[in-house]
Amino acid sequence: MAILxxxxxxxxxxxxxxxxxxxxxxxxxVLSGDIADVIxxxxxxxxxxMKDAVKHGLTSEEKAISGWCGDxxxxxxxxFAERPSLFGKIFEKITMYALATAEENLRMGRIVACxxxxxxxIVPSVIIAAAEERKIPExxxxxxxxxxxxxxLIVSNKVQLAGAVAGCQAECGVASAMAxxxxxxxxxxxxxxxxxxxxxxxxxxxxxxxxxxxxxxxVPCIKRNAFLAVxxxxxxxxxxxxxxxxxxxxxxxxTLKITGQLMSPLLKETSLGGLAKTKTAxxxxxxxxxxxxxx
Amino acid sequence: MxxxxxxxxxxxxxxxxxxxxxxxxxxxGLMARNIYKNDFKKVKFILxxxxxxxxxxxxxxxxxxAGVLGYQxxxxxxxxxxxxxxxxxxxxxxxxxISRHPNSVDIIFDDKMTICGDSVGAGxxxxxxxxxxxxxxxGTYDTLLLMYKDRPGMISTxxxxxxxxxxxIASLHCDRDSKGGTASMYVALDIPVGDDVVEKxxxxxxxxxxxxxxxxx
Numbered sequence: 001m002a003i004l005x006x007x008x009x010x011x012x013x014x015x016x017x018x019x020x021x022x023x024x025x026x027x028x029x030v031l032s033g034d035i036a037d038v039i040x041x042x043x044x045x046x047x048x049x050m051k052d053a054v055k056h057g058l059t060s061e062e063k064a065i066s067g068w069c070g071d072x073x074x075x076x077x078x079x080f081a082e083r084p085s086l087f088g089k090i091f092e093k094i095t096m097y098a099l100a101t102a103e104e105n106l107r108m109g110r111i112v113a114c115x116x117x118x119x120x121x122i123v124p125s126v127i128i129a130a131a132e133e134r135k136i137p138e139x140x141x142x143x144x145x146x147x148x149x150x151x152x153l154i155v156s157n158k159v160q161l162a163g164a165v166a167g168c169q170a171e172c173g174v175a176s177a178m179a180x181x182x183x184x185x186x187x188x189x190x191x192x193x194x195x196x197x198x199x200x201x202x203x204x205x206x207x208x209x210x211x212x213x214x215x216x217x218x219v220p221c222i223k224r225n226a227f228l229a230v231x232x233x234x235x236x237x238x239x240x241x242x243x244x245x246x247x248x249x250x251x252x253x254x255t256l257k258i259t260g261q262l263m264s265p266l267l268k269e270t271s272l273g274g275l276a277k278t279k280t281a282x283x284x285x286x287x288x289x290x291x292x293x294x295x
Numbered sequence: 296m297x298x299x300x301x302x303x304x305x306x307x308x309x310x311x312x313x314x315x316x317x318x319x320x321x322x323x324g325l326m327a328r329n330i331y332k333n334d335f336k337k338v339k340f341i342l343x344x345x346x347x348x349x350x351x352x353x354x355x356x357x358x359x360x361a362g363v364l365g366y367q368x369x370x371x372x373x374x375x376x377x378x379x380x381x382x383x384x385x386x387x388x389x390x391x392x393i394s395r396h397p398n399s400v401d402i403i404f405d406d407k408m409t410i411c412g413d414s415v416g417a418g419x420x421x422x423x424x425x426x427x428x429x430x431x432x433x434g435t436y437d438t439l440l441l442m443y444k445d446r447p448g449m450i451s452t453x454x455x456x457x458x459x460x461x462x463x464i465a466s467l468h469c470d471r472d473s474k475g476g477t478a479s480m481y482v483a484l485d486i487p488v489g490d491d492v493v494e495k496x497x498x499x500x501x502x503x504x505x506x507x508x509x510x511x512x
Contacts, residue, residue: 002298028301042302049308049369064312066352105311108354108374115304116417117314123305145305152304161304162416178304215349217312271349288352 003027004157006195006249009150013191020181020191021146024153043142043149046112050101050124053111057100064106066288069218073099093129094233095226098122102225106218115152115161118217119175121225123148126179126232127186136186144182151181151198159257163210163269166260172221172228173205173256179232180239189240197239199249201232206252206259209267211274213281214288220275307418309368315398316346316353319414321373322511324362326422326434327402327410329509335404337384338363343399346414347389356387359400367512368418428479429470434511436465436483439492444501445471445478453480456495462486 003009003023012023025036032039058077063070073096080092101121105111111120123145131141152174155161161170180197189197205228213219245252266273275281309318340359342350350356354373360380361373372379392399396413403409411424422432425440432438439457443449450469457464463485471478487509496505 024301031298031300039301043305046305046308064352065354108310108312108317108357110308110369110371111311112308113306113314113318113418117309117311117318120311146301149301149305153299153301156299156304160416164416214352215345216352218352291351 002157003154006154006198006253009154010191010195019143019147019185020150020194021143021185024146024150027150040142040146043145044138046114047127047138047141047145049110049112050114051128053101053104053109053120054097054124054128056109057102057104058096060103060107060109062107064216064218065108066214066216066218066284067291068284069222070103070107072222073103090129090133090233091230093132094125094229097125097129098226098229099222101125102222106216106222114148115156115174115178116163116171118163118221119172119225119228121222122172122175122229122232123179123182125225125229127182130183130186134187140186144186147185147194148178148182151194152178155202155253155256158253159260163212165268166256167208167263167268168210168224169202169205169208169256170260171210172224173202173208175225176205176228176232176235177202179229180235183232183236184239187236187240189236193239193242195249196244197232197236199245199247199252200238200243201235202249202256203245203247203252204235205231206256207263209263209274210269211267211276212269212271213276214285215269215271215276219281219284303417307368309418310354310371310373313353314418315414315416316350316355317358318368318418319398319416319420320346320350320353320355320358320400321362321366321368322418322420322434323400323412323414323422324359324402325365325367325511326362326412326420326432326508327404328363328365329511330410330422330425330432330440330506331404331408332506333404335363335383337405339386339388339403341388341390341401341403343390343392343395343401345397346400347391350389359402360385363402363404425479427472428477429468430479430481431468432481432483432508436485437487437510438508439482439484439488439496440479440504440506440508441496441502442477442479442504443499444503445473445475446501449478449480449499449501452499453482453496456492457482457484457488460488460492462488
């Protein structure tokens, strides 16, 4: 029987005295017919692909087809080497890795959709940066990614994870909740802390719209990956200190869904409103179309 | 409600930038390739709506071409596909049709077969129409497709052949242009059937086209 809510998940974890990632493995075993080790291996493949994307993205300055974006990560790499970030090494790595992955995506590099391609930098940046700085072994990184997957899966049972359906709250927002949960898992938090971290992350991005310029996964999507990766860390830190979300996560997910329904279609991946209709965006659109016609 | 996999949220590994406009485009191409099966000299893509307007910036054109050539969604070569294609004539047309899905394409092989499909989100696809006949193929099942002269008893004859192979039928869709006219049948299977089954179905009176469509990876 599928787990359709976080309260069911929490109850199962408590009753069976198992962490979320174990439950995730069991559920996937039933669904796919594969043994747990095979599933872990598939998750590891995803993790390694994420690391590859970061590695490529850190050094590339290649622009997207549009010619707008693709050289911001390298700016961070250079500048942080001269002037360390106020927040320290982990912050540097998270922002760099998030941009590296999102830029790799826009230049048609190989990435892992997590949960979507537009939000592909958030979960990897948090997992990989934390693992490197805290020397967290690979097996625990896989546990983190499994935990993230379980969070995303339960949200996706209630609301489709697409900007066109519920705005960016359902893409980068959910990715941030997934990353927060992964981080708490990797830092040794318990089920309650993991769910609180996801709740806090999700609660604080409700209403985020999807208004990409020209309909491309570039502006504002790329930089948003860095912002929501850091957002995930805030949620994880608060949860690990014992801060609890007053509104339970299931109710936050319902709110996300309803907020998505209330959101104007102009702000749901149609590029008919928001940033996509600013003066500058319209000018970029004009230039892009003249480029397109020449191609 | 069908239970979803963990890998629906932490996969696929793909080349960017968009699951619908890039990975979906590759998968539409792959599916069309599985349906047409033959080596082709010429392929034309007609892109509709959002595929037409934002496809350029998303590499939808590259994805579709890579797909019909058999590249998988995570192949880094997709980016430079235009440099690697030889001996195949390919072309694109961009248009609008509000009766179609926002991310819609017609793939036409050798002026012989037209396959219409949509990219429905998160890399998922649906083939709606093959040479004018309604289809409903999403790439998750091996599917036997046949076209024939509409007459009573065709479903039972076909299902009898499949049943003898001990293969379970997951779903079955039929369509026809008119009573007694040309009809199509899509049989989604839990496990693929061999070419021997295709041959047997071909022998059925009034069947004039049969193909065995493999599911996507």
